[in-house]
Structures are given as C-alpha cells and as structure tokens.
Amino acid sequence: MKVLDIASIMGLLxxxxxxxxxxxxxSVQRWGxxxxxxxxxxxxITIGGSLCCLLIxxxxxxxxxxxxxxxxxxxxxxxxxxxETIKSIIGLSNVARKEGLLALEEAANGINDEFLKKxxxxxxxxxxxxxxxxxxxxxxxxxEARHNSRANFWDNFAAMGPxxxxxxxxxGLINLLKTLDDPDSIGPSMAVALITTLYxxxxxxxxxxxxxxxxxxxxxxxxxxxxxxVEGLLSIQAGENPRVIEEKLKSFLSPARRAAxxxxxxxEVG
Numbered sequence: 001m002k003v004l005d006i007a008s009i010m011g012l013l014x015x016x017x018x019x020x021x022x023x024x025x026x027s028v029q030r031w032g033x034x035x036x037x038x039x040x041x042x043x044x045i046t047i048g049g050s051l052c053c054l055l056i057x058x059x060x061x062x063x064x065x066x067x068x069x070x071x072x073x074x075x076x077x078x079x080x081x082x083x084e085t086i087k088s089i090i091g092l093s094n095v096a097r098k099e100g101l102l103a104l105e106e107a108a109n110g111i112n113d114e115f116l117k118k119x120x121x122x123x124x125x126x127x128x129x130x131x132x133x134x135x136x137x138x139x140x141x142x143x144e145a146r147h148n149s150r151a152n153f154w155d156n157f158a159a160m161g162p163x164x165x166x167x168x169x170x171x172g173l174i175n176l177l178k179t180l181d182d183p184d185s186i187g188p189s190m191a192v193a194l195i196t197t198l199y200x201x202x203x204x205x206x207x208x209x210x211x212x213x214x215x216x217x218x219x220x221x222x223x224x225x226x227x228x229x230v231e232g233l234l235s236i237q238a239g240e241n242p243r244v245i246e247e248k249l250k251s252f253l254s255p256a257r258r259a260a261x262x263x264x265x266x267x268e269v270g
Contacts, residue, residue, distance in 0.1 A: 003077040008214060015206050039195045045168035046199040050160035057156060067153035071207075074214040078221055083261040085116075085225055086249045089232035092120065093242040101126075101237070115139065115226055119233040129237055136230045140223065147219035151212045158208025165200020169193045228252050 020034065027033035058064035088111070095107050105124045111117040115136070122132045172193025179185040228249050235245045250258050 005075055005077045008074045037195060039191050041192050042168055042195040042199055046161065046164045046196045049164035049167065050157060050203065053160050054156055067150055070150040071211055074211050078218045082225060082253055082257060085228055089249060090242055090246050093236045093245050096236050097242060116229045119229060123233060123237045129234055133230065133234060140226055144219060144223055151215040154208050154212035158204040158212065161200040161203030161208060165197040168196025224252060
C-alpha cells in the first residue's frame with residue numbers, strides 16, 4: 001500500500017485556498033464573490049481546448065488517459081529507499097562471497113523489485129558482464145523514456161493553459177467590441193476575456209508545472225536507485241569485496257544520507 005505524499009496534497013490544497021482567500025477578502029461580496037469567477041464558456045475554451053490539443057499530441061486515446069492518470073503519482077510517496085537498496089545489495093554480495101554466485105538464485109526469490117531480481121538472475125545464468133550492463137541499461141533507458149513522456153504531458157498542459165486562456169481573452173474582446181452598443185453584453189464578454197486568462201494561469205502554475213516538476217524529481221530518484229542496483233550487481237559478479245562494494249555504492253548518496261545510513265547501522269558486511 002502506497003503512502004500518501006502529504007507535502008504534495010497540502011501544497012495543492014493550500015494553493016487554491018490562497019486564491020479563494022484573496023477573492024473573498026478583496027471583495028465586498030465576501031463569499032458571494034466566488035460566483036463571479038465561474039464562467040462556463042471560459043471553462044470550455046481554456047480547459048476543453050487544452051485537453052483537446054493534448055489529445056492530438058497523444059499517441060492514442062489509452063496513452064492520453066494514462067498520462068492524465070499519472071497525476072495521481074504526485075499524491076503518493078515514491079516507494080524507494082537508497083539505504084535499504086544498498087543494504088540488500090550488500091546482503092547479496094555476502095551470500096555470493098560465502099556460497100558462490102549460484103546461491104543467489106535462491107536469494108532472488110525474496111526480492112520484490114523486478115529490476116533487481118532480473119539482474120540477479122542474469123548473473124546466476126552466467127551472462128557476460130558487458131551484456132548484463134547493456135540489458136539493464138536498456139531497460140533503464142526505457143523506464144526513463146516512459147517517465148519523461150508523462151512529465152512532458154504535464155509540461156504541455158502547462159503550456160496549453162495560458163495559450164488557450166489568451167484565445168479566450170481574444171474571443172471575449174472581439175465579442176465586446178462587436179456589441180459595444182449593447183450594454184448588457186459588455187459584462188459577459190469581459191468575463192470571458194478575463195476569466196479565461198485566469199483559468200489558463202491556474203492550469204499552468206497550480207497544476208501543470210508542479211506536477212511535471214514532481215514527476216521529474218521522482219524519475220531522477222528512481223533512476224538513481226536503479227543505477228545503484230546496476231553497479232552493485234556488476235560488482236558482485238566481478239567478485240569484489242562487500243566492503244568495497246558498500247563504499248562504492250555509498251558514493252551515490254549525499255554526505256547527509258551517508259551519515260544517516262551509518263547512524264541507522266547500515267554496515268552489514270559479513
């Protein structure tokens with residue numbers, strides 16, 4: 001069960017709370033002022049237009065919905081831990097050092113991470129080290145490409161929002177200029193002109209950019225973890241000392257994380 005990312009959820013909620021607070025406090029209508037910021041034509045133009053453009057950019061309809069669903073990824077904590085990964089690899093290196101590489105096949109049954117398990121089985125099968133690296137790095141590149149595709153979707157979402165907001169603004173201004181002789185139409189036309197720009201800015205700065213940035217950060221963290229796995233597995237296959245392997249893998253961590261790992265009792269070298 002994945003743990004919710006409280007920071008991301010709080011950030012999303014607080015952003016809209018700040019906007020609502022600014023609307024309510026800055027108007028004599030107080031809470032009644034919120035209705036002034038709802039305009040259905042503006043929703044269709046800005047949000048509808050942006051989503052239609054993203055649908056055009058998508059490979060197919062399932063890909064479009066998969067990209068939309070990736071929003072939920074920012075609401076969950078990435079289930080990866082550098083220290084635990086290094087400890088697992090050191091444990092495998094101790095098994096290989098004491099019982100040989102073939103003993104890793106049994107140890108692989110207790111590995112939950114499919115990427116690490118695949119690497120262990122390649123080693124057990126006696127695959128050439130260069131081929132092991134090539135296979136794992138190819139899979140790593142494919143994983144990163146999929147992650148980048150999701151992040152690019154939200155980058156495009158952030159770009160489309162203001163663009164369609166400007167289109168809505170132009171539509172509203174054209175309608176306004178065409179009906180200056182009708183005072184009753186000025187208000188609705190100006191509403192479309194201004195609110196579409198607001199909606200577009202919110203789409204970009206409240207949703208698009210933060211989601212894309214978070215997905216890229218999660219991708220960087222996951223790729224780093226898997227790079228640790230690759231180096232660790234190749235070191236095990238080369239028969240390096242577990243102590244050396246541990247120090248090599250710790251080089252991926254920041255000084256603070258290394259210190260924390262040491263405080264947690266990270267040394268498991270047999």
